[in-house]
Structures are given as C-alpha cells and as structure tokens.
Amino acid sequence: MADILLSEEERLLRNSVREFAERELVPRAGELDAHPQFPWENMRALAGLGLTGLTIDPKYGGSGGTTKALVVAIEEIARACAATSVTYIAHLSLAMQTLHRFATEEQKARLLPSMVRVERVGAFCLTEPGGGSDAASLQTTATWRDGGYVLNGTKTFITNATVADVLVVFATHDRTKRAKGISCFLVERGARGLITTPLHGKMGMRASDTGTVHFEEVWVPEGNRLGPEGQGFKEAMLILDASRIAIAAQCVGIAQSAFEVALSYVQQRQAFGQRLADFQHTQFTLAEMATRLEASRLLTWQAAMLYDAGQPFIKEASMAKWMASETAVWCADRAVQFHGGYGYFSPAAAERLYRDARVLTIYEGTSEIQRLIIARHLLGR
Numbered sequence: 001m002a003d004i005l006l007s008e009e010e011r012l013l014r015n016s017v018r019e020f021a022e023r024e025l026v027p028r029a030g031e032l033d034a035h036p037q038f039p040w041e042n043m044r045a046l047a048g049l050g051l052t053g054l055t056i057d058p059k060y061g062g063s064g065g066t067t068k069a070l071v072v073a074i075e076e077i078a079r080a081c082a083a084t085s086v087t088y089i090a091h092l093s094l095a096m097q098t099l100h101r102f103a104t105e106e107q108k109a110r111l112l113p114s115m116v117r118v119e120r121v122g123a124f125c126l127t128e129p130g131g132g133s134d135a136a137s138l139q140t141t142a143t144w145r146d147g148g149y150v151l152n153g154t155k156t157f158i159t160n161a162t163v164a165d166v167l168v169v170f171a172t173h174d175r176t177k178r179a180k181g182i183s184c185f186l187v188e189r190g191a192r193g194l195i196t197t198p199l200h201g202k203m204g205m206r207a208s209d210t211g212t213v214h215f216e217e218v219w220v221p222e223g224n225r226l227g228p229e230g231q232g233f234k235e236a237m238l239i240l241d242a243s244r245i246a247i248a249a250q251c252v253g254i255a256q257s258a259f260e261v262a263l264s265y266v267q268q269r270q271a272f273g274q275r276l277a278d279f280q281h282t283q284f285t286l287a288e289m290a291t292r293l294e295a296s297r298l299l300t301w302q303a304a305m306l307y308d309a310g311q312p313f314i315k316e317a318s319m320a321k322w323m324a325s326e327t328a329v330w331c332a333d334r335a336v337q338f339h340g341g342y343g344y345f346s347p348a349a350a351e352r353l354y355r356d357a358r359v360l361t362i363y364e365g366t367s368e369i370q371r372l373i374i375a376r377h378l379l380g381r
Ligand SMILES: Cc1cc2nc3c(=O)[nH]c(=O)nc-3n(C[C@H](O)[C@H](O)[C@H](O)COP(=O)(O)OP(=O)(O)OC[C@H]3O[C@@H](n4cnc5c(N)ncnc54)[C@H](O)[C@@H]3O)c2cc1C
Pocket: 090, 124, 125, 126, 127, 130, 131, 132, 133, 134, 156, 157, 158, 159, 160, 205, 210, 359, 362, 363, 364, 365, 366, 367, 368, 369, 372
C-alpha cells in the first residue's frame, strides 16, 4: 500500500479505524448479512469515534478533516463491513453534505449536530422508478401553495429510506425545463403524507436499508428549499461528484477484502499435490488483483487530494469510481473462483463479498455514466 502518500496524521487515522473495524465491525458483518437489520450498533460506534463528523465543520459538532482523511477511513470501514459503509456514505457524504453546503444556518445548527451523533439519520432522494441515470427527467413535483411547496411523487432505491429522519429531496416545478426546473428540499420524518417502505430481496449489502419514499401532498415551508429555486439539479451533481470519491474508497475497501480472502485461501488449499498459490496462474491472478487494487487506491487518493486543493476533480473522481468499482467486482469474482465450490456457499466471506460488490458499478452513477463523464471532459463538452 502506498503509505508514502499518507501524512503521519492520515496513517494514524487509518491504523485506528482499521483496529476498530477489525474489533467491532468484522465480527458482526456475517450476522448482519444473514439476518439483515439496520446496523445501529456500528453506526453509533462510528459516531463514538467522531467518524460520522468527518469533513463537517466543528461549529456543527463535526470533526472537520479533509476528503483524503475521509477516504482513508471509508476504505477501512468498507473492508470490514460493506453494508455499514454504504449506510455511512449515504448519511454523511450525501445527506449531511447537502445540508452542510446548502442549508440555512438555523437548519445546520438544528440538524447537523444530532446527525453527527447518529441520533438522526439522513437520506438522499434523487432516483425515481422511471430512471436514475437520467436524473434530470425526474417526475416528482413541487407546486407552490400557501407559502411553501407541495411535493407529490415517488423515489426508489433510497439508502436509509425507512430509518431516515432527514430527507434531502429533489423535485421539479416544471418538467419541461428538465434540469433547470428542479429544486432541492429538506423533508423531515413526521411530515404529513411522507410514506417510506422497505425494498426486499437485495442481492448484497443486505444490512443497509434501501426503500421507496412516497410523497402524497407533502407540504414543506419555503424555508425548507435548500438553495435557490431551479438550482437543485446543479446541487445534486455537486454533491454526487464529491461523493463519488467516497464511493471509490468504498470500492477499494471491498476489493482489498476480496484480495485478502483470496490470498489467504490459495496458501492453504491444495490441488494436484501442491498449494493453489504454487500454480503460476494463481500467482498471475494475485499480481493482477494487487495491481488493479493499488491503481484504484491511487486514483481515489488523487481525486480526494484535488478536491481538497480546490482544483478540478470531476473527471478524476469518475475515473476513480469507475476503475475502483470494476476492480472490486472483478476481485470478488476472482476470490470466489479461487474458492471453487466453497466460494459459492455462505459463510465463505468470498460469497458475501461477491454479492456486496455487484452494486458498486451501478449506484452513484453506473460504469457507463462514469465513462460518459470522463469522455465529456476529454472532449471539452
Ligand atoms: C443498493 C442501492 C442503493 C441506492 N441508493 C440510492 C440513494 O441513496 N439515493 C438515490 O437517489 N439513488 C440510489 N440508488 C439508485 C442508483 O443511483 C441508480 O440505480 C443508478 O443511478 C442507475 O439508475 P437506474 O437503476 O434507474 O438504471 P437506468 O438509469 O435505467 O440504467 C439502466 C442501464 O442503462 C445504462 N444507461 C443509462 N443511460 C445510458 C447512457 N446514456 N449511455 C449508456 N448506457 C446508459 C445504465 O448504465 C444501466 O446499465 C441506489 C441503488 C441501489 C441498487
């Protein structure tokens, strides 16, 4: 691992999160997958360490810190428990960061400290049943009425949906305007007409909560619009561009875990009178896993460092997310292959990692969308 690129502070953070994750998260990961339930214990433990306040201003109870520090922490969380890492990223990098950047002082002071302590959970509601990649075509409406807005519509695949107290919601004033007609709203649990339902049958990340959010004549005051009217799409893209770096770190953590599981197994399992590790094919595969993994980590750190330096980072964030997600899926697949039949059954860690990894090339922009973003930057569009 390219430790030379970490500051002393980042190394200490990495070591302490790793120690915590191995002690607290790893032992619960299999059970959370077999009997899925929201990982409250893990999330509260992350809060106890100040990790749910990373990148959040200490004025609002946060721990501050850089995006580089955040990705270092996320890699370790994801390496230990993928489901906890997606819960954490949706809460912090999506919902809390939207408030941090676009909410009023009053809203930030009222909501962020309790979110840092995980007394309130956040969700980011953009995707709709009609499509996620083409987010500008969203159908949920926001209609001006009685000094506020009435929201009507449905969001789907929303992480933390059924446990969230604070929902960041994107809705349109005028569908014909596409991106320019969209605004962002803050909706709190208890709002009349807000209905959340869990989605069952998820392939992996099973302890994470994924659900549908329905808005039936949900009225929100004008003050709950986050940012100017018509700027919501731009805000969503700003948040997603940055959050993609967090997801890339999650992918690196899952790929690292798959690599370690594979490395360990091939040194024990025998075939044809020798260890799997003694076959040249195994060695070449291990070398490829390690190299793809390291390249993904370096791309992720580069994107985080560009972001922290206030430099253009969007192309690099997409490169990191694309490369790291494909690497995680591939490494998990190779880990299963090395395990032979055992890799197809639980409780083999490879089996869980394979299911957990599969979503990584889909959410927060599919691999096809990442390549579109990269190409647009290359062509100057
Ligand atoms: C477990 C999970 C958690 C999620 N959490 C959240 C969340 O918290 N908040 C949220 O808002 N959303 C969330 N999502 C939704 C996720 O972001 C979307 O699923 C994703 O953006 C893809 O949208 P879609 O499923 O509608 O697929 P579609 O957009 O219908 O895409 C289907 C296929 O078509 C391809 N495609 C689409 N457009 C193009 C194009 N222009 N060129 C080439 N190929 C294209 C896609 O790459 C994909 O392969 C989550 C999804 C999952 C599975």
